[in-house]
Amino acid sequence: MDIATRVYNHKWKIDPIIRSLIDTDFYKLLMCQSVFRNRPDTRVTFSLINRTGTVPLARLVDEGELREQLDHIRSLSLSRGESTWLRGNTFYGKRQMFRPDFMEWFEGLRLPPYHLERRGDQYELTFEGAWPEVMLWEIPALAVLMELRSRAVLHDMRRFELKVLYARAMTRVWEKIERLREIDRLGIADFGTRRRHSFLWQDWCVQAMIEGLGDKFVGTSNCLIAMRREVEAIGTNAHELPMVYSALAETDTALARAPYEVLSDWHDEHDGNLRIILPDTYGTRGFLENAPDWLAGWTGIRVDSGDPAEGAEIAIDWWRSRGEDPRKKRIIFSDGLDVDTIEDLHTRFAGRALISFGWGTLLTNDFRGLVPGDALAPFSLVCKAVAADGHPTVKLSDNPEKAMGPPDEIDRYKRVFGVGDQQPRAVVV
């Protein structure tokens, strides 16, 4: 597969970005199954948010092309091979991870309509409907916008400029891999689907990791690539679960309990390496302090915002305070990683806990500095649940720069979850 040639060909024919309903993150499907069982009738709204206002998406990406790509996604359904793989493959060592009733529903699924409007230099893109359906828009919507933006920038480049652009990007990824393979007992996964440069590029990066890292590469969050490249599909759960559960809470007391309810539902469905706590939705410290004891028995914690070293120290202290041995617990770092931070975090925490890394945007979209005006640099695009059954959602996280929701609701959540001052950190990707 010659990526530069393919990109060049985009100039003369339509080329769907998303070609499969499983070109999405594995945890989306796990969460979808959980929602399908526990909250199938919840109505949610997901909305695109470009946290990097300096990237004028609506000026870069043609509305017609965007509609074409989104319409194409709505035409997709699970193929027979994909269905067989989801039903028959082992995930996290377990067969039949996906239950027959869920699979039957998924096999009949088409994604629901979208609502697209231009607002100045940005697009307003929203999805409304039943939670299990709408939630599956998040990853393909992001990937489509990221790749259309890449294509827009690449469109005016000539063939050998493109070849050399990719040559440089490949060399960069490979040099990162060469550094990573020096790290003893490393465990790292690709988490780069949503903000990838392009599908082919993510696929290239995964293959490079397979060859370059051997056993140190533990898998990819992307189901389609995991299936095709015969590696593990990786992922557990995300902020949307506590965000929606919390929005549905009718009292402050119910709100305070909601994030634990999420994990209680999860606990009933999953064990082992799938029991990973994502504690930062409304502040890691408070979440852990108030957590029920059974949560300390879970396998690990994912650190996804704030200072990662601080998050890991909080986790280790918490396990100790609950009589657990942190060396038998797993810490998964997944926020804004690059080789430097991976090396630093590994040096600091290896041996003190089991460490692994979910490497995202700076794996699959590090085109920084490779074109004039840095027009291919990754940027912070998200697609989040903004409402559930008519109530707005809120996210605080361990970084106030990532907070979302109406200001009065943010204040209420801060009060309910006892979140005090937080240290702002720049959100790069």
Added chain:
Amino acid sequence: MDIATRVYNHKWKIDPIIRSLIDTDFYKLLMCQSVFRNRPDTRVTFSLINRTGTVPLARLVDEGELREQLDHIRSLSLSRGESTWLRGNTFYGKRQMFRPDFMEWFEGLRLPPYHLERRGDQYELTFEGAWPEVMLWEIPALAVLMELRSRAVLHDMRRFELKVLYARAMTRVWEKIERLREIDRLGIADFGTRRRHSFLWQDWCVQAMIEGLGDKFVGTSNCLIAMRREVEAIGTNAHELPMVYSALAETDTALARAPYEVLSDWHDEHDGNLRIILPDTYGTRGFLENAPDWLAGWTGIRVDSGDPAEGAEIAIDWWRSRGEDPRKKRIIFSDGLDVDTIEDLHTRFAGRALISFGWGTLLTNDFRGLVPGDALAPFSLVCKAVAADGHPTVKLSDNPEKAMGPPDEIDRYKRVFGVGDQQPRAVVV
């Protein structure tokens, strides 16, 4: 075309290196036509000479594979499309450059047998027979050995190591092109067929030059690539003409006249930009001093050995001494060029003469420093006429390191052509 993938595939199937009789230098065909007319019955021996003894070709390249490749070349004949192109294309602005009688002969040609024997770590590879046939072995024989050596080194590399190797090599070529395009009024051609890394790589380099240099890229010496990429085929004549004419000379007087006889035959056949003097076979200085006046009317001089700046100064002085305006004459540099030397020579001579460059090995085979042990670095492999009608040939050139022939004959030629002390220069490629 994904070069790395193709190289990877070489591990599991036979893949002919030379797939066409016109995958050769244009000047070979021009000279062949001239020989076919003027000296069709001369019997010559061509022989492979590895001037870089530290590259143990016979240990690197399997004899069976080499025979397979050479046998494949003997199975080739001119295709209908190739013949049409040679008959109908414009070369140097002229139609029907190749005469019907020559084309008819060429269409029926198969290359004559080869003789291959291993001698220690090197191969002895010789070709004997009629000059017009044997001479066409030179370029494919070299290209086969160069590419088999590349394949041998690449064989143990894995897929993404290969991809990154080519990514680095592509970036390097492109950065050279980016420097070259800054040179005002540059004229540069690809002369890199014989010692190319591989066919696909040469083809890549030519395409990169087409896109990156625009009009500054004047063409390629490779006929097949010129045909496919629709660029000019470039080249005039080489040392084998004076070497064989000289070997056939029966007296010292005839020997002294032989190199001029070559150009007299050439003068009858060609005009304009094809009238390029290659003066260094037996020393540039003496050749020009003793040259007949009509030679000063020729279009240019090719500087192919010794200090190129000195060679150019000698040429300029000589034109002046014969009442010619050097600013209307062309100097073609073609020996061991890379971007630094091209920049330097251009700075020094632009405006004083018309300048152009035939860029060879360091265009199409600059893999220096890219693999451990520098095992892909280019090396100095040649395939030369060593005898004609039973007489040994001699080459002196402007660099004693490039001299060839039996020592007593070298002494005789030096005496006849009045060549004194010469400055040795390292032969890199």
